[in-house]
Amino acid sequence: MQPKGKLIVINTTGQTIHDRHFASFCMQAETLKTMDQIDPILDGTSSGADQREVFEGRFEGELERLGSTGRTIDFWQEENLLSALGAAAVEEFELACAFIDANRRPPSHRPPRPVRRPPMSTATLRWRFERLRAVS
Numbered sequence: 001m002q003p004k005g006k007l008i009v010i011n012t013t014g015q016t017i018h019d020r021h022f023a024s025f026c027m028q029a030e031t032l033k034t035m036d037q038i039d040p041i042l043d044g045t046s047s048g049a050d051q052r053e054v055f056e057g058r059f060e061g062e063l064e065r066l067g068s069t070g071r072t073i074d075f076w077q078e079e080n081l082l083s084a085l086g087a088a089a090v091e092e093f094e095l096a097c098a099f100i101d102a103n104r105r106p107p108s109h110r111p112p113r114p115v116r117r118p119p120m121s122t123a124t125l126r127w128r129f130e131r132l133r134a135v136s
Contacts, residue, residue: 051093
């Protein structure tokens with residue numbers, strides 16, 4: 001039975017923690033540990049120009065891959081690629097690359113295509129990509 005006014009938390013090591021303040025402390029410690037693991041990765045990031053080139057190459061490759069299948073792009077793929085273009089427009093190239101990566105893995109639940117909007121072609125996506133290149 002849980003003591004009244006107490007919080008029971010099970011941390012990642014499987015230990016049960018009954019004290020609210022101690023549980024908060026443990027969660028903060030685990031967050032800091034995670035951040036310590038992420039910091040070296042972030043320190044090694046490349047320059048903006050390099051990130052942009054990586055994004056452009058990956059987006060081109062994804063358009064080629066989708067164009068070679070000869071089928072209509074699924075709604076979730078279209079949304080991922082449009083999100084990648086949006087992230088690149090605000091110079092968030094790592095996020096843009098993450099959207100491209102997500103495009104290769106189908107979601108566990110595929111959302112239905114909105115009835116009012118026709119499927120987007122790879123040519124339209126390429127045109128938007130070229131416009132983004134021209135603006136930047």
